[in-house]
Amino acid sequence: MNIKVNDLTVTFKNKVTAINHANLEIPNGIFGLLGENGAGKTTLMRVLTTVLSPTSGTVSMDGILYCEGNYPIIQHRIGYLPQEIDLYPGLTVQECLEYMGDLAGVPKDECRKRIQYYLEETSLTEHRNKKMKQLSGGMKRRVGLVQALMNEPKFLIVDEPTTGLDPEERIRIRNLLVDFSENRTVLFSTHVVEDLAAVCNQLAVMKKGKFLYAGSMKELVRKAKGHVWICQVRDEVQAREVEKKYHISSKQLSEDGVQIRLISEKMPNIDCVPVEPTLEDAYIYISGQST
Amino acid sequence: MMSIERKISLPAYKLVYAFCFVVILSMIRGISLSCEIGVAMEAPMAVLAMVFCADTYTQEIISKRSEIHRLYPLKRRLRSIVLRMVVQEIVLFLFSAAGYGMFFLFQNPQSLYKAGQSSESELHMFLTFLAAMVVTLWFWGMLSNILSCLSRNMWAGIGCCFVLWLVTNSSFGEKILGSWNLFSYTFRNITDSGDIRWLCGKVLCLILCILMALLMPKLIKKRG
Numbered sequence: 001m002n003i004k005v006n007d008l009t010v011t012f013k014n015k016v017t018a019i020n021h022a023n024l025e026i027p028n029g030i031f032g033l034l035g036e037n038g039a040g041k042t043t044l045m046r047v048l049t050t051v052l053s054p055t056s057g058t059v060s061m062d063g064i065l066y067c068e069g070n071y072p073i074i075q076h077r078i079g080y081l082p083q084e085i086d087l088y089p090g091l092t093v094q095e096c097l098e099y100m101g102d103l104a105g106v107p108k109d110e111c112r113k114r115i116q117y118y119l120e121e122t123s124l125t126e127h128r129n130k131k132m133k134q135l136s137g138g139m140k141r142r143v144g145l146v147q148a149l150m151n152e153p154k155f156l157i158v159d160e161p162t163t164g165l166d167p168e169e170r171i172r173i174r175n176l177l178v179d180f181s182e183n184r185t186v187l188f189s190t191h192v193v194e195d196l197a198a199v200c201n202q203l204a205v206m207k208k209g210k211f212l213y214a215g216s217m218k219e220l221v222r223k224a225k226g227h228v229w230i231c232q233v234r235d236e237v238q239a240r241e242v243e244k245k246y247h248i249s250s251k252q253l254s255e256d257g258v259q260i261r262l263i264s265e266k267m268p269n270i271d272c273v274p275v276e277p278t279l280e281d282a283y284i285y286i287s288g289q290s291t
Numbered sequence: 292m293m294s295i296e297r298k299i300s301l302p303a304y305k306l307v308y309a310f311c312f313v314v315i316l317s318m319i320r321g322i323s324l325s326c327e328i329g330v331a332m333e334a335p336m337a338v339l340a341m342v343f344c345a346d347t348y349t350q351e352i353i354s355k356r357s358e359i360h361r362l363y364p365l366k367r368r369l370r371s372i373v374l375r376m377v378v379q380e381i382v383l384f385l386f387s388a389a390g391y392g393m394f395f396l397f398q399n400p401q402s403l404y405k406a407g408q409s410s411e412s413e414l415h416m417f418l419t420f421l422a423a424m425v426v427t428l429w430f431w432g433m434l435s436n437i438l439s440c441l442s443r444n445m446w447a448g449i450g451c452c453f454v455l456w457l458v459t460n461s462s463f464g465e466k467i468l469g470s471w472n473l474f475s476y477t478f479r480n481i482t483d484s485g486d487i488r489w490l491c492g493k494v495l496c497l498i499l500c501i502l503m504a505l506l507m508p509k510l511i512k513k514r515g
Contacts, residue, residue: 084355104367
């Protein structure tokens with residue numbers, strides 16, 4: 001499964017341009033979509049799920065162009081977990097999934113088999129008779145993920161699936177996505193860098209409706225090499241001075257003062273040492289380059 | 292899937308408020324004759340139908356499930372909406388029938404038939420009422436659902452319906468539309484059971500229901 005986005009622009013009625021002449025190619029496997037809030041990630045996903053039509057530009061899936069006539073074929077291949085979704089609170093997990101499977105056109109027997117399989121995979125079997133409103137946030141996300149997989153989609157789109165979850169649930173969701181990504185294309189959107197670092201090899205970074213970077217994670221990290229530094233300052237006052245001059249990746253209070261991890265194009269003119277960049281550093285470096 | 296649609300479209304709070312509405316209506320809307328019950332019930336039940344059915348589909352929009360629904364085949368989405376409408380209309384119809392009985396229970400109206408002043412029996416009146424209510428409930432329920440889908444907001448849908456309700460359920464509406472009024476059953480001559488001109492209004496409601504049903508697929512495709 002290969003998704004191609006070509007010169008895509010989405011402008012809303014209020015003249016806000018959410019995506020601005022963007023180009024992207026999404027290959028098989030888990031593809032990360034990283035960007036701050038309001039970068040245009042959700043808008044891109046809404047275009048990819050055919051909810052939104054682009055103002056200009058084209059999108060294609062395995063050569064099939066996104067257009068009104070092709071929507072049924074495209075929609076049949078997509079599984080989608082939106083950022084915020086409230087699945088039928090009055091239904092049990094089993095009923096909810098059976099209902100959504102039926103709507104997706106999955107035959108009854110096949111639907112039951114898949115539900116059983118995915119509930120086991122997501123450790124939800126014991127909760128199958130619980131009502132949706134009785135589930136925790138993480139469980140609801142897992143049920144959301146199962147509904148997205150009910151029609152065995154070739155292209156799975158998940159929009160910030162780990163937001164608001166505790167670390168254990170986040171890890172569980174991430175692992176599920178890895179398991180499900182075999183022979184599928186999974187588009188994993190988030191603003192949590194750590195989540196992508198754990199599951200993706202390929203990613204794109206979005207900012208203000210444009211792609212700042214698209215490619216391998218290694219390459220992104222390599223780009224930031226030589227631009228990440230650690231320095232130690234005496235106190236908070238000095239730390240604030242540094243913050244004014246440079247992009248700060250992290251700040252840690254220690255017995256000796258404040259340790260700052262900063263991003264700079266050139267070597268900062270303060271006492272510091274270069275360090276190996278992380279994906280988070282690379283993301284801040286790339287984001288900073290566009291400003 | 293019918294039982295699941297019932298659970299989705301008929302949560303307990305809806306049943307409770309609809310039941311309370313009918314009970315209160317039958318207690319406070321004063322009547323003295325049994326032939327006035329239909330007149331007392333039609334317009335208020337239309338309001339109940341428009342509120343009751345407004346979230347038939349918009350609940351999918353509010354809960355953001357509509358973004359997933361868009362990926363489903365249109366036929367199945369429409370089938371789901373139709374099933375929801377059917378369950379809701381059945382409940383409204385049963386409440387209407389029960390409400391008719393409650394008027395007898397709470398107000399003990401006089402019967403013109405028993406007094407020998409009318410040829411229309413109580414059973415005939417009741418069956419006519421039920422037939423008129425089927426059309427009225429379907430029309431206002433469908434209209435509310437359609438307008439809510441169009442505006443993607445159930446309150447806007449209810450608001451628009453209510454404006455039409457106010458216009459048609461008024462002496463102005465009665466004067467302008469005559470027997471073609473959407474509430475022609477309410478405005479009919481209750482002392483003359485032989486006068487069936489009020490059926491025109493109900494036929495109009497049915498035609499509009501068919502038109503709305505034809506419009507629904509396009510609306511769900513574009514605005515769903």
